Amino acid sequence: MKQLWLTAKLDIVESLHARWFQIYSLVFGGIVALLFLFGLTESRVLGFIGLSRLLVTYIQLTMAILPIFVLITTVRSVAGDREAGVFEYLLSLPVSLSAWFWGKIVGRYVMVFAPVFLAMVGAVLVALVRGIEVPWGIFGYYTALLAAMACCFLGIGMLISALARSTDMAQGAAFLVWLTLLMFLDLILLGVMIQGRVSPELAVTIALANPLQVFRTAALSLFDPQLIVLGPSAFVILDLFGSLGFKVFALAYPTLLGLGSAALGYHIFRRGDLP
Amino acid sequence: MIQFQNVSKTFRKARVLDGIALDIGLGERVALIGSNGAGKTTLIRCLLGEYTHDGQVLIDGASPRLERTRVLAQVGFVPQLPPPLKMPVGQLVGFAASLCGTDPARINALAARLGLNLDIIQGQPFVKLSGGMKQKLLIAIALGRDARILVLDEPAANLDPEARKIFFELLAERAESATMLISSHRLNEVSSLVNRVLEMDLGKVVLDDKVADDVSLSGILNCRVCVKRMDAALAKALSTWKFRDLGDGLEWQGEVAGPDRLRFLGMISRYVAITSHVSFTEAQDV
Numbered sequence: 001m002k003q004l005w006l007t008a009k010l011d012i013v014e015s016l017h018a019r020w021f022q023i024y025s026l027v028f029g030g031i032v033a034l035l036f037l038f039g040l041t042e043s044r045v046l047g048f049i050g051l052s053r054l055l056v057t058y059i060q061l062t063m064a065i066l067p068i069f070v071l072i073t074t075v076r077s078v079a080g081d082r083e084a085g086v087f088e089y090l091l092s093l094p095v096s097l098s099a100w101f102w103g104k105i106v107g108r109y110v111m112v113f114a115p116v117f118l119a120m121v122g123a124v125l126v127a128l129v130r131g132i133e134v135p136w137g138i139f140g141y142y143t144a145l146l147a148a149m150a151c152c153f154l155g156i157g158m159l160i161s162a163l164a165r166s167t168d169m170a171q172g173a174a175f176l177v178w179l180t181l182l183m184f185l186d187l188i189l190l191g192v193m194i195q196g197r198v199s200p201e202l203a204v205t206i207a208l209a210n211p212l213q214v215f216r217t218a219a220l221s222l223f224d225p226q227l228i229v230l231g232p233s234a235f236v237i238l239d240l241f242g243s244l245g246f247k248v249f250a251l252a253y254p255t256l257l258g259l260g261s262a263a264l265g266y267h268i269f270r271r272g273d274l275p
Numbered sequence: 276m277i278q279f280q281n282v283s284k285t286f287r288k289a290r291v292l293d294g295i296a297l298d299i300g301l302g303e304r305v306a307l308i309g310s311n312g313a314g315k316t317t318l319i320r321c322l323l324g325e326y327t328h329d330g331q332v333l334i335d336g337a338s339p340r341l342e343r344t345r346v347l348a349q350v351g352f353v354p355q356l357p358p359p360l361k362m363p364v365g366q367l368v369g370f371a372a373s374l375c376g377t378d379p380a381r382i383n384a385l386a387a388r389l390g391l392n393l394d395i396i397q398g399q400p401f402v403k404l405s406g407g408m409k410q411k412l413l414i415a416i417a418l419g420r421d422a423r424i425l426v427l428d429e430p431a432a433n434l435d436p437e438a439r440k441i442f443f444e445l446l447a448e449r450a451e452s453a454t455m456l457i458s459s460h461r462l463n464e465v466s467s468l469v470n471r472v473l474e475m476d477l478g479k480v481v482l483d484d485k486v487a488d489d490v491s492l493s494g495i496l497n498c499r500v501c502v503k504r505m506d507a508a509l510a511k512a513l514s515t516w517k518f519r520d521l522g523d524g525l526e527w528q529g530e531v532a533g534p535d536r537l538r539f540l541g542m543i544s545r546y547v548a549i550t551s552h553v554s555f556t557e558a559q560d561v
Binding site: 086094 | 344346
């Protein structure tokens, strides 16, 4: 356990000095600052006003940016470290492979989640100072949703890093994964459904296998509990899970997908050449 | 102590190690030489348990791959190219010391002997240090614990003569208690450090020979150099070896570490046209 925490701490310190983390923090801090600047707390959409409105916009933007950001930065830094000889040296020290791999994930998870979460906390603090009402329920669920999203894409990123032998390959694969998830978000599924080749249940099941779609739907469900904007798909989802059940599913499934990917990544890492 | 039992390694279709069978005992100082692509780095990575391979690598009967923490606790490694770590120097020392179960003060003391004051550079990112400073720090980390096996990949390449002299002394202190595997492209770089030479080519050991061990690692040679005329470049070169000018740049005197004498002569050979006298006398054995 000591080795795991040492590795996690090492990864945190290493990330704090890395360019990707500075840009990453700037992006999410910047988003919240810009949303305040453009007065999103005052505007009204679907009856939402104040901080709820800001958080709704923030999570929509985060869902668009976070997955590709986490995927690319994870594979770039992990595969890059391997290519540059960082693995060769650090893995010559007496650290177990499980402590190294999972310690790296823990450290990286902290660094990926902290800026996104702290940006939200910053928004809440500004709201409290300005006397704007804080929707604690939405804040809590969005926090959990972001935590699940970070876990999911970090796990997938670590799996890709374990599989790809070069930074270029890892980066290409990460981009391809993201693109595939993005395509299955709407375009291909809509096309297939329009042609009537699959049943709506199957199309919805495929959609819900896509973590991006799960996050999007879960975020929608907070300000549209009946998921009216989804049209007929909403009936399938609500029949299958119920409103609360879907919220739980939206947290559990991506988290398990991330952990499962990471576990597979560890299995591959452990059995192959380390540097 | 170290056994390679029919070790082979293939990358895709390229056979990089081809049936290596070796026994290396305690106290042996082995030069691992060979051109690029000979298989030296691959052999070292197999020894460190970093590569999967056919055959067996055993250190005191245990596999460095399967019993990593126990086996690698006995191995100190200095890579040829320092890793581009962004973390501060103090963090790296703390991390290595913690994993290896050694006192960071021991690493600091060794670095100080090599001329590197870690107190001043604690907060500096490792990657921002000069090549020589990185090398000294990695040596200090490798030697600052009770490692019984030292794996050194071109360890003295970036060191100045003074630091090299101290590095040889540090190795001499471990000569009886540790086994050393020193990798280099050229034998003359390491010949005086070792008592056995392994030459690799195309993944095979093509030469396995003992080396006469007359000059000890800690031996010091008094050296006198005379030149026909003053030469600024030679004067600068001799100054880096801490030689004293005995008169108008025509006569120089200084000390050369025993294992460094070939390197010194290599430097002097560049000025052979103006050199009129070079002599060595054994000074002491520290």
